[in-house]
Structures are given as structure tokens and as C-alpha cells.
Amino acid sequence: MSAFTKLVEHSQKCSRFQHLASICGWDQASMMPAGGNQARSEAMAELSVHIHGLMTQPQLGDWIADAENEALNNDQQSSLGEIKRQWQQANLLPEKLVEAKSLAGSKCEHAWRSQRGENDWVGFEKNWREVVELSREEAQIRADAANLTPYDAMLDIYEPGTSSASLDVLFADVKTWLPSLIDEVIEKQSSEQFSAPSGIYSTEKQKALGLEVMKLLQFDFEHGRLDESVHPFCGGVPSDVRITTRYDEAEFVQSLMGIVHETGHARYEQGLPKHLAGQPAGEARSMGIHESQSLFFEMQVGRSDPFIGHLANLAGQQFSGSEFEKDNFQKIYTRVKKDFIRVDADELTYPAHVILRYEIERDLINGKIKHTDVPELWNTKMQSYLGLSTQGNFTNGCMQDIHWTDGAFGYFPSYTLGAMYAAQFMASMKQTVDVNAVIESGDLSPIFTWLESNIWSKGSLLNTDDLVKGATGETLNAEHFKQHLMNRYLKG
Amino acid sequence: MSAFTKLVEHSQKCSRFQHLASICGWDQASMMPAGGNQARSEAMAELSVHIHGLMTQPQLGDWIADAENEALNNDQQSSLGEIKRQWQQANLLPEKLVEAKSLAGSKCEHAWRSQRGENDWVGFEKNWREVVELSREEAQIRADAANLTPYDAMLDIYEPGTSSASLDVLFADVKTWLPSLIDEVIEKQSSEQFSAPSGIYSTEKQKALGLEVMKLLQFDFEHGRLDESVHPFCGGVPSDVRITTRYDEAEFVQSLMGIVHETGHARYEQGLPKHLAGQPAGEARSMGIHESQSLFFEMQVGRSDPFIGHLANLAGQQFSGSEFEKDNFQKIYTRVKKDFIRVDADELTYPAHVILRYEIERDLINGKIKHTDVPELWNTKMQSYLGLSTQGNFTNGCMQDIHWTDGAFGYFPSYTLGAMYAAQFMASMKQTVDVNAVIESGDLSPIFTWLESNIWSKGSLLNTDDLVKGATGETLNAEHFKQHLMNRYLKG
Structure with a gap:
């Protein structure tokens, strides 16, 4: 042998x-x-x-x-x-x-x-x-x-091949346009009226709705399940992917889009190359690429105009009320707000939360700052990026996330890398697939075929850079992400 | 160390x-x-x-x-x-x-x-x-x-210490009175009228009923769950016991008593000695003792008059109809019928199915008969014990069970040993516990305290003989089982 x-x-x-x-x-x-x-x-x-x-x-x-x-x-x-x-x-x-x-x-x-x-x-x-x-x-x-460098060595665990040198460039770019874009969008949205969830939305109906949405997203139920947990996640194995969500009967917003998000993770796992099952080369490429798939589903497809239409229709089969009208759904799912908590953040402010953490953990692991400097730095950066003070507010400041409590330094950038990869994949996909028409039709197969052939089936056969270049013709840059955000939040 | x-x-x-x-x-x-x-x-x-x-x-x-x-x-x-x-x-x-x-x-x-x-x-x-x-x-x-002997060595896997010499004595005893008792009971029941299940009994309601019954039986939900599977079983680990049942919306009889049965297995596991967790001495004693606990719950407690009353009441909270009246419940759950299939057999005919299998597998493993002799032997014994012919009927004859297909010879006796142990435990318990009054009261704690102190907490610290002697003052014999069956099926 x-x-x-x-x-x-x-x-x-x-x-x-x-x-x-x-x-x-x-x-x-x-x-x-x-x-x-x-x-x-x-x-x-x-x-x-x-x-x-x-x-x-x-x-x-x-x-x-x-x-x-x-x-x-x-x-x-x-x-x-x-x-x-x-x-x-x-x-x-x-x-x-x-x-x-x-x-x-x-x-x-x-x-x-x-x-x-x-x-x-x-x-x-x-x-x-x-x-x-x-x-x-x-x-x-x-x-x-x-x-x-020490921090780059930690980054390498979650996103092999990425360096803080390249993240510095990407995030510096984002910082030139994101804060003003956020302000502009908030100003634009300030006069909008919409109906917030205000009824009782039974777990049973939310679950039925979630399962319908998973079908629309072609989740393979022969190779996976939907269940409940306190913290939603995607687990299991490629032949049997287990996604979870959490239902709050006072609203439906989180569980519904949470299911779309986890279904993105799940379909990546379900689409990994079967002939390499059980080998490292058959596994998902990285945390950033994994997040690119969940965010492709949640942000690129899930918040698109035609998909919001499907969501509103499907929700209307379970519930009734003005909150389920398509325009209202659109407003709920694209509402931008400066707030303290990363996990509740919208698509637009999310990168600010990540960049703040990235800058702090990079300097902390490289020994440039002390751990006791973190609360003050958090406050300063939060003021600068989102105009919020966390002076004395540790609960909603530097103590809000679980990651640092057990030393998972180097993980946070994956979230925003994922959002950027997703936008770049969508831009590339649109060159050959009429994405909005495909979503509108209700048969999203061409989208999944593109993802399967460009991302899922590649497993870890390519490094991240080559995977992204192969799929989009260029290395990762923030331009597609910027264009995506401007299109979604300033136009229309 | x-x-x-x-x-x-x-x-x-x-x-x-x-x-x-x-x-x-x-x-x-x-x-x-x-x-x-x-x-x-x-x-x-x-x-x-x-x-x-x-x-x-x-x-x-x-x-x-x-x-x-x-x-x-x-x-x-x-x-x-x-x-x-x-x-x-x-x-x-x-x-x-x-x-x-x-x-x-x-x-x-x-x-x-x-x-x-x-x-x-x-x-x-x-x-x-x-x-x-x-x-x-x-x-x-x-x-x-x-x-x-070869067969005794197989028995030893499932019921350590038991021999075919002792089984021969026990089963010879049973064979002297069981066939005539069956005939007598069938004759007695022949004029009885009762309402068989005839509605649609939703899975949801059957499950709610099952959970209520588990509460009555003090199943510890902090250390276990109820779920569904094609073949009901009790699995998991002592700190987290998983029981399952199967719902058929055309009737409620099987799943309800099935849950009582599995809860017996589960409480044995939940009651094993915690200070011996993870050691062989902390495990359940044997297959026969395990079955004694499930059958104690199902047959001794579960089909007792006051427990049937609770079942009828609890069922009445989910369903309505004459089939849920207490007397009718009693008749459904004590109906005796000579039939081909062991897993569907009632309490009274069940031992005949087991003795038939025991006699055949004993001689087969000891080399006294050939495997090709089995169908004819099956037919002869079935005629003799239950008056049914399986000539040419392999489906409902010697091919009905899974056990022999993968060589689990020596397992079958555990079922009837379990039924006998259960009857003997009950006879002994009744010397110090007013069992019917306790069940009637709805707080069955004294029953469980007896089982916990005499059986569950002993794990495998004693061999089966000593366990049974310690709990009942005598070694296993068929007398208590016989008395139990006569009391239940001939009196009242």
C-alpha cells in the first residue's frame, strides 16, 4: 500500500x-x-x-x-x-x-x-x-x-493564507466609505414607515414556514434535518447535515432569516465532493468561505427583491397581517441601525463591528496592547465607527462575544471576509446567470449549479485565493461588496 | 495506582x-x-x-x-x-x-x-x-x-448463571398448566363485548398522553426523552435514557402500553447506582432482569385495575369515545387470543411462544437437531401449545423473528424469565406495600422505592440468583407467575 x-x-x-x-x-x-x-x-x-x-x-x-x-x-x-x-x-x-x-x-x-x-x-x-x-x-x-507574525499565525487556523497585511488593505478600503454610507442610509430610511412584528407567531407555524423556505433553497432532506437549539448552528456531517434555529413567538424575523443563513452553510456541506469524503481535501475550504455561503444565501439571495417576495408569500400561507406584505418584509429585512451588539447587527453596520474586533485582537495578540487596554479601545473605536459610547458598558461592549473568552482569536475577520466573498461571487455569477429572473421563477437551480461547480465541489482542493480567482477571475477585493451595499441600500 | x-x-x-x-x-x-x-x-x-x-x-x-x-x-x-x-x-x-x-x-x-x-x-x-x-x-x-453445554454457554451471554437445566424445570412447570389456562380464559372471554379502537387517534395527542403516563410513572425528564422509531426501544445512557415508541393513528393501544413498557426499562437504567457509573458492576444485571422491569411496569402495574383507571382518565383528556371507558380499557388490555406472532401476543399466550423457541434453539445449538428440522418442529409445537398449524407458513412461523437471523441464540428465554421475575417481585412487594392503594392514589413512589432499593440500586453487584433471593426471599419459580395469571384472567 x-x-x-x-x-x-x-x-x-x-x-x-x-x-x-x-x-x-x-x-x-x-x-x-x-x-x-x-x-x-x-x-x-x-x-x-x-x-x-x-x-x-x-x-x-x-x-x-x-x-x-x-x-x-x-x-x-x-x-x-x-x-x-x-x-x-x-x-x-x-x-x-x-x-x-x-x-x-x-x-x-x-x-x-x-x-x-x-x-x-x-x-x-x-x-x-x-x-x-x-x-x-x-x-x-x-x-x-x-x-x-503571531496574529497571522492565528488567522491561519480559520482562514489559511490570509494575512493581516491583506486584511489591513481590505478593511482600510471599507473604512473610507462605510461610515458615511451608514449615515446616508439611516437618513434615507428615517422617514420610512413599516409594520414591525406585533402578534404571536407560533413555533409550529414558524417551523412549517422554515421548512418551506428550506425546500425553496433545495436543502436535501434525505441528507439533513432542521431542529432547535439555543444558539443556531450548522452541524452534523456532509451526508447528514443538522441545522438548528431558535423560535421566539413574539417575532418571526430572526428564525426565518436564520434558517436561510444556516441552509447556506448546509448546502455547502451537502455539496462537498463525495469522492473525497473523509479526506481533508474534501472538507470545506475555510471559515471565511463557509460564511460566504451562508451570507450568499442570507444576504445575496435571501434579501434580494424577488426572494423577499417568496418569503412574503410563504409567510402569508401561515400567518396574516400587514407585516407580511412584501414591501414591509423588504423594509424589515433591510433596516439599518447603529447599535451595540454584533450578532443583532444589520448587513451594513456588521463590518464595523468586525473591523473594530479585528484591529483590537490583532494588536492584542501581537503584543502591541495589553488586555486591560481593550475596554477603552473598544469605546474609542465604537465612537469612531458607529458613534456609540461603551464607556463603562462592558456588557454591550467588549464582553458581548463568546469568541475571546476561550481564546478564539483570529476568527472574527471570517464574518466580513465571508460577506465580501459572497458579493464577489454574486457579481461573477451575474455574468452568466440571470439571478433575479431565476429567483423570481422559484426554481433556483442555476444559482446552486454555479455555486456547486465553482465552490462546493472544490472542497479544499484549491487554496482560498485560487478558489476565489477560479470562481470570479480576480482576487478578493472590497469593490463588489461596496457596490452591492450601495445598490441595495441607496437605490430603489 | x-x-x-x-x-x-x-x-x-x-x-x-x-x-x-x-x-x-x-x-x-x-x-x-x-x-x-x-x-x-x-x-x-x-x-x-x-x-x-x-x-x-x-x-x-x-x-x-x-x-x-x-x-x-x-x-x-x-x-x-x-x-x-x-x-x-x-x-x-x-x-x-x-x-x-x-x-x-x-x-x-x-x-x-x-x-x-x-x-x-x-x-x-x-x-x-x-x-x-x-x-x-x-x-x-x-x-x-x-x-x-454449548447452549448454556450462549444463555450465559444474556442471563449469566441461568442453565437449561433450570429453564427445563421452570418451563415444564408452566407447560403443565398454561395450555388449559389459556383455553379456560378464552372460553370465559368469548361472551365479552367491548369497543375496539375505531377512530383516528392523532400522533400529537397520543404523544401528549404518553408523556402524561411517563410522568405518572415518574420518568425523570431531566435524564431522558421520548421519541419515535420504527421499532420501539430503550437506549441512551443511565444519565440520559432515550425511549422510543411508534404511533399508529388507527389505534392507541400499542403505543400507550409500549411507552409503559419502555418506561420500565428506562427507570431501571435511571435508577442504577451512580457511584458505580461506567463500571460493569454499575450496569443492569441481565436481559432477564431488564425485561422484568419493563414487564413489571407493563404487566404488573400497567394492566392492574387501578392503573387502567388512570390510563382511561388520562386518555379521556385527549380523546373521547366509549373505547376509553375504564371497563373497556381493561378488556382491551387483557384480551387473550391464540395467534401466530410473538410480538403481538398477549400476556397469557406469550410464554408459549417463548418456550417453543427455547426448546428448538436449545436442541439446535446442542446439535441434537438440524436447522432444516426447524419448520416441522415449529409446526408440531405450535399445534401442541396453541393449536395452530404453521405447515408451509414460514412467514408467520419460524421466520417471524429477527433474533435467529443474526445468531442471537439464547436470548428468547429472557422474555419469560422477565415475566416470572416481575410476578415474583410483585408478590414480594405486596408483603410490605399496599400496591393497589398506592397505584389508586396516583403517587406510585412506594412502588419505585421498593424497586430502587431491591433491584435498581444493586446494578450488577449481585448475581441474578442472589438478587432475586435478596428481593423476594426465594429463588425464581413459576408459582407467582401462575398465581398472577390466574388472578388476573380467571377472577373478577
């Missing part, structure tokens, strides 16, 4: 255990009664140790070296490259650091769940200090191995 | 992987869309190989030998005994035989799913021959190791 074949079989073995982790993780979030948590957490931790053990087996280094001397075709070379990358990532960190970070992160995150509501920065800071220290240690080890 | 402690930690590690297998198995049966099956089956097989590898690690034999020389208290000695038993079971069979039997069993079972409906004994026999041969091979290896 060739070394490459041995590596592929080993990857498939790891992926079978990850399958179990994924399903049990989904169950933990969506099905498990509270009393099952301790035993489940222990079982999941045991599995995770086992998977880490498999991924760091001593013979893998030799197999990789041998495979590099074998005659491999292009796809096999890509596959080997991804196997090597994952192997390097798994072997990079000393076990002790991984454990220490995991413990400090769990402790900080657990305490944060109550500290946030209590605006308790002092208590939070005590736990967070250690998380930041250990994350810097991690980043330095990664940086030394990859010859990158 | 003592060898005993090492063994306990190793057991807990195995049990964490079994936890994942259990939850993913539940998901596969109750949640998974069809398209997820292939990848799931591969993942489950990988996990099962891993668990088998853990349970046969070479150092375990040394640890067990060392632990046997350590100073252990009684509970620790029991625990060590169970660890040793499981270790011996796991190491007994050559890997090749396990694989061959698993393959032959899967093939036979898969083909049986269509062959049964087609009454295709000839096709079935071709596959089954190999299953029987491999099962005999397995039984011989087990027999040699345990110094038992």
Missing part, C-alpha cells in the same frame, strides 16, 4: 470519529436533557483525546515524507497538502499548553456567562488575563513554525 | 465510548435521515472496533490477576468479578469468527427482511445455514471455556 493510500485511510478513520463527535455535539445542543451533560462532556472529551492521539500518531510524519516522493496527480497532491497542514496543526502545540488553554478557556467562558449580564469587567479580567497569555503563547509557537 | 483502580478507570474509558455508540445508535434509529446511513454505519463500525480493541488490551489480564490479590471490599470484589467476566467474554472468540458471524448474520438478516414477506424458506435456509454453523462454533468455544 502506498504511503499516500495509508494517509487517506488514516484520514477516513479520523473522520469517522469526528462524525461521532459531530452528531453527539449536535445532540448535546439540540436534544440532550440537562441532566445528561456531565457524562456527555466526559464522553466527548475522551473522544477528543482519542482523535488528537490519532492525528499525532508518530508514523504519520514518515508517511507524509514518503508520499511526497510518490507519483501523485494534482488532486492527490492537494489532498496530501491538506493532510500535511492538518497534521502540522495537530502536532504544533505541546499537550500541556492545549490542556492549559482549554481549562483557562472553559473557566473564563463559564464565568463570563454570568459576568456579562452583571457588567463585571473586574471579575472577567481576572480569568481572561490567563486566556490572553496562553493564546499569545500559542500564537508565538504557531508564528515560529510558520514564519508569520 | 492499584491494579483495581486501573481497571476501574479503563472501564470508565470504555463506557465513555459506549456512551457515544449508544447516542449515535439512538440517533440512527430515531432521527437520522436515510441518506446518512452509510457514513453512520461506517462510523459506528469503526467505534465498535475501537471499543473491542480497548476491551482486549493485553495488559488487562495482568491487572485482573494483580487486582485479585489486592485487598478489596465486597463491592469492589463484585466489581472486579464483573470486569473479569466482560473481559473474558471479549477475549473468548477469535477475531475471525466474530467477523465471519457478523458478516453472515448481516447477510442473512438483510435478505430475511424481504424473504419473510415472500414466505421464502428455501432462500432463507441458504443463508441461515452458515449463521447456525458459526453460532454452534461460537457456542462450542464458549462451552469449552466455561465448562458448560
